[in-house]
Amino acid sequence: MNARRGRPRDPDTDARILRVAGEQLLERGYTAFTVDHVAEIAGVAKTTLYRRWPTRDHLAIAVIGRGQEEIEIADTGDLRADLIDFMAQIAAGLNRTRRAGRAADDQDDQDGQSAGLVAELVAAAARHPDIGTLVRDLFDKRIALAVARIEAAGRRGEVRSDSDPHLLVDQLAGALYYRILITGKPIDRRYATHLVDAAFAGVLPR
Template sequence: MTDGARGRGAPGRPRDPGIDEAVLEVAAEQLVAGGLPALRMDALAEQVGVAKTTLYRRWPTRAHLLVAILARGQHEIGTPSTGDVRADLVTFTTRLAAALDPPLVRQLAAQLAAAVAEDPDLAAPVRELWADRRRQIGGIVEAGVERGQLRADVPVTTIVDQLAGALYYHVLVTGEPLGEAYAATLVDTVLRGALAG
């Protein structure tokens, strides 16, 4: 299908989410099949049936496309709200760990970290992706404070950084497996001293 046939040819028309989804789906398949070397913008445009300009309007560089693919794989994590701050943090951390654990995602995260260091223009979308996860964790912690499960003076930002930082450290540095047992131990360790009473 051509770029124009998908309704993206004329300036000013609303962005077609169908194109985004099709491109990200094919790009993810290429990464699974051949790793990062297989992800080429010209080949991707040809396979999806759109003009290369369509891709570059959405993702100025391959690194921006990697951000979108990584975000796509994590968008359904959700924010649990059972009324138990520990249970919610363990659930969320377990889900996030599962989303980050696949080898391809680890590879993408490492590539993005390197790309941000070299391309200041890429810093904003990458940091927004991580900031979204930090906001979700922060919301769970703040809810625990409001319910009186955590101390009123608990350093929310510090707790968020300890949880998220440990996960990304594992992904980017150690390569060790992530899982529910690790998530539960991490949450219990971080919350020690923060629990009310």
């Protein structure tokens, strides 16, 4: 009696929608990212789309969520290097969204441009409680990874025992988001390095 009845969903459809949505989102930005438009390009009815995601925001999050899961943190034994690498990965992800919705000409000049797409997604998270939880879970996982790595280093005596790993992550990741969202300053591996070094001065054992 638990058998699925009726026509089954086309498994390709999900993928096609997500692909098109991703393109639109990154190429045109959030404002031009329209349900009607996505549906049309994907060759899909709006109903089909809404059957899967209850809201434009949900679709957008689904798209972005996909591309963000693959971040990892290594344990090479060198915490500093591993953190820099971690930061660089995040920065790369953010920089990818930075281009969203901007004409090809502006692309080079990243300075002084905040990443609207990230902000829109955060706003979306605030609009829908379920998206909020979802996004936060995603970030919690990512943070937990880094925290675990730092704690491991702590046990090995690489960092001071009284330092708070969570605080450290806030400082590091925070600086990246602050730059990309608020000040619009560029973030790259060089910046990540400076950042980690500066923070390390505080966490290294004396």
